Amino acid sequence: MPRTRLIRRRAGRPLLALLAAAALLLGAGLAPAGPAAAAPSPSAPDEGGSKQLRAALEAAAKGHIEAQARLDNSKRRQVALNGQLKQIELRLVELKAQVGEVAAHSYRVGRLTPVSALLASTDPDSFLQRAAELDVMAQRDSRRLRDLHEAQAEATQAKVALDAEVREQQKQLAILAKKKRDAEIALAKVSSGSSRGFSGGSGSAKPAPRNPDGSWPAESCSVNDPTPADGCITPRTLHMLQQAKAAGYKRYVSCHRSGGGGEHPKGRACDFSAASGGFENVSATGGDKAYGDSLASYLKNNASKLGVMYVIWYRQIWMPNTGWRSYSGGGSPAADHTNHVHVSMY
Structure with a gap:
């Protein structure tokens, strides 16, 4: 082979290598991923x-997630109701003490009737003052009794609501157990x-x-x-x-x-x-x-x-x-x- 042709061929190899490398780099940068x-x-x-397996897995998992959310929500409501009931019970203790004071006072001195209170007045001004005091006392005692009855009713409602939450939690726990069984049955064919x-x-x-x-x-x-x-x-x-x-x-x-x-x-x-x-x-x-x-x-x-x-x-x-x-x-x-x-x- 002539010497000049050999020199040209060897000189061309680096150029071809550079072109191939450039094409590879450009292709890697532009092609999506191959x-x-x-x-x-x-x-x-x-x-x-x-x-069928996918449908069973989806139903079992969705049922579990939904039941778990209801269970968690019921537990949050139960905590709130317990706090509410404690506050009502503290209020009941206070109201019962107030009503008890009124009853004890009446027992010691006898019930103050409007007639006896007004007859004890010595002059018209005293009569009017006694009449106003009687009205204030009646309103106070009536309010205490009303508050006591309302607090007792609220306590009863809170206890009923708590019982309902306990039943709801038992229901959701049963659903969770069923969905677990459903998942295990669905997985039995593909799981060991x-x-x-x-x-x-x-x-x-x-x-x-x-x-x-x-x-x-x-x-x-x-x-x-x-x-x-x-x-x-x-x-x-x-x-x-x-x-x-x-x-x-x-x-x-x-x-x-x-x-x-x-x-x-x-x-x-x-x-x-x-x-x-x-x-x-x-x-x-x-x-x-x-x-x-x-x-x-x-x-x-x-x-x-x-x-x-x-x-x-x-x-x-x-x-x-x-x-x-x-x-x-x-x-x-x-x-x-x-x-x-x-x-x-x-």
């Missing part, structure tokens, strides 16, 4: 189970029992808005889904996403899904990728597994603040009425949730 960031394959089981769960994840999320009685407000798929999935999500789901991001969980996440069942089409579920580059068709290990562990624990620790219905991660599912349970969704990383953390919202 196949790794795509959503789970449509052929994979949605949320790793059948439609309790599990240890995961470590990490703080409990410092900002609470989502609740109704005055402590229940969760009904929400529709009404706000823009900020994830690449595109579509709509509920305001509570958006709040959860924002809180998770603020806590440091910033890897790829996909929420809305137009097809299939479960909560994704309702804007009430999200899938958080364990890998930093997006969903991968392999089970997470090392740092990716630790990231998923921490995120799953964070969602569980903040469930009552955020409105989390259940969490699925790495062959385990957490529900508020069962705790962590083992979970088998079908064997693949997507179905068994070993490559992403799934969260369903109330």
Whole structure:
């Protein structure tokens, strides 16, 4: 080969390398994320189970959350009623003492009748003064008796209300027990029992808005889904996403899904990728597994603040009425949730 041609070929190699590197960098900056960031394959089981399982899990979890909210609200009312009853009882003691003084005075000196009081007057001015005093005494004694009767009626009403709250709490506890049984029955086909769960994840999320009685407000798929999935999500789901991001969980996440069942089409579920580059068709290990562990624990620790219905991660599912349970969704990383953390919202 001629020497001049060899020199030209060698001189061109650095230029080609530089052009290739530049193209790679530009492509990485402009391309969305490539196949790794795509959503789970449509052929994979949605949320790793059948439609019947998802419906049963949703019903059991929602029923538990609603019953727990009613129970907590009833306990708050009971505390308030107990405080009210104590105040009434203290007032009753004072009123009874006042009425007792009037009765004791009448017993000692005899009941002062209007006739005897007026006959004891020595002149017209004294007569008028006695008449005014009699009117004041009558009003005072009448008010004391009326206050006493009203306080007794209030005490009776407070006790009736307390009894009603006790019955309400017993009712909600029975519902909680039933919903736990429902969840265990639903999970029996995909779960082999309790599990240890995961470590990490703080409990410092900002609470989502609740109704005055402590229940969760009904929400529709009404706000823009900020994830690449595109579509709509509920305001509570958006709040959860924002809180998770603020806590440091910033890897790829996909929420809305137009097809299939479960909560994704309702804007009430999200899938958080364990890998930093997006969903991968392999089970997470090392740092990716630790990231998923921490995120799953964070969602569980903040469930009552955020409105989390259940969490699925790495062959385990957490529900508020069962705790962590083992979970088998079908064997693949997507179905068994070993490559992403799934969260369903109330």
